[in-house]
Amino acid sequence: MKAYKTEIYPTKQQKQLIHQTFGNTRFVYNDFIRINLENIENKRPILSGMDYSKQINHDPNTPEWLKTVSSKALKHAIMTANTTIWNYAKGKIKDVKFRKKTKHNSFYLIGTIKVERHRIFVPTLKWLRLKEYGYIPKNIKSVTISMKNGRYYISCLSHEMKDERIATSDVGIGIDFGLKDQFITKDQTFPSINKSAKVRKLEKKLRQKQRSLSRRYEQNMTDKVYYKSGKRKGQLKSFKWKRPLRDCKNIQKQQLLVNKIHERLARIRTDYNQKCLQSLLEQKPRFISIEDLNVKGLMKNKHLSKAIGKAQWYRSRLFLQNQCEKLGIELRLIPRFYPSSKLCSACGCENNQLKLKDRYWTCENCYSHHDRDINAAINIENCQDYTVLTTV
Incomplete structure (x- = not known):
């Protein structure tokens, strides 16, 4: 099997549906983990992924917004959570973490997938425009759609078996x-590319944006307590937020700018x-x-x-x-x-x-x-x- 990943250009309506799918898959994953952590704590049997999937499909109290996205994406998120909770129950992993909006933005799709030179058809989202023309082959079995720093990507899995070995020299x-x-x-x-003028200019811009972001965090802090002695003397020990960070839109905008520069530097290197x-x-x-x-x-x-x-x-x-x-x-x-x-x-x-x-x-x-x-x-x-x- 071989994976192909490229950027996509979804429309405004497709972006809305993509973000809704991110949220719905994150919701069922976290809800399944929460239920089973309570079951383990109370020494009750673990709810399987199949039973949970049937439960949300047939329960009349299931929110309507949960049914507006691809059922395949929800099913895959549930089965991923099922694997995670069993690994935790068997002691293979020490802790189970819930998915966060800022880190986990992806979902998996299978079904009818068609590829043309400049676009790809996936279930629910229909035709998506590709950044790279002719890069993705025709025989695609599944796709994963993700978002990072405001850019959207599609990773396609192909079952092609191609021998690309070459004749080597003697040295x-x-x-x-x-x-x-x-x-x-x-x-x-x-x-090293890190000595180039292009990278140095971007690093200077990054420092400026990070200083601006740091000031915005400082302005949102209150009840600050500092260390009075020891190695950490003068450093911040504890504080409280004036407003929750999810409500601070300017901080989020500045954080996105910082993340984009970090990503650009990583791509150049x-x-x-x-x-x-x-x-x-x-x-x-x-x-x-x-x-x-x-x-x-x-x-x-x-x-x-x-x-x-x-x-x-x-x-x-x-x-x-x-x-x-x-x-x-x-x-x-x-x-x-x-x-x-x-x-x-x-x-x-x-x-x-x-x-x-x-x-x-x-x-x-x-x-x-x-x-x-x-x-x-x-x-x-x-x-x-x-x-x-x-x-x-």
Whole structure:
């Protein structure tokens, strides 16, 4: 199976129906979870998803607005909640969370789905205009419609089985992930997009919008209490809202502006990283070697966490793994504690005195002068202790 996701342009009436479906699926999900949490607390049997679905279909007290959207979307939300509550009852998950309006805006549809060059037909919503022409194939089995930061998307699931493997060359590539430079190989260096004028301009705009948002939150706070001693001295301890945040429309508008800039920055970085990796994949290497980076641990470093978050190392690794799986290229994962930067790629001597600030160093054994990142990329490529992540 393969998924295709693209943006859609619904009409005003379709937007209204989409938002109503978001709300209705969220309502049945939360209502089902609430009922069963009460059943578990009172030691009563769990109400199954099928029984709950029959209950809302035949109960005369069921609100009419619940029947105005696709029944398939409601049924899928109920069965998702059913899986969640049973996982909680069996101890597979520690806690059950209710869906929130600000985070969970999506629903699933099956039925008659037709695809044309510039539009797609889905149940209830009828024809939806697509942003990308000719991207989605004809044989679509199901769709998921979602919204994020005021933009609408459709994810289509196809059951096509297509062999896209390629004939590879005899050479491999070792990739070192960095901060100053995004990707480094022994022959190529891709600079970080975060240093570009475009990203810096957007980050400056983001800081301005965030300051404005922070002031609006401050104006809505009352009864503030601050820490008087300890490490948090002077920081805000507790407060009360003058008005509920759901009634503060200007805060919501400003929050949407901040979210849109965050999303735009993430898209720019992701697009750049994927294009860099794609250019390496076009060389048709026999294998690609990367390091097993402890991103979660590195994010605890307060001096580097912001830069590491912007670098999107883990997302780049997932993209590389998916592409290698599709093209039939062997992806090798080098052990986490392999000293790729400290080993001399010429003689193999290890420099234990190397520090993070040292960008260049000279081997004391063979006197070879190394660029830290290029040397690491060569050692990653030549490393024979690895785990294969993809099937060829």
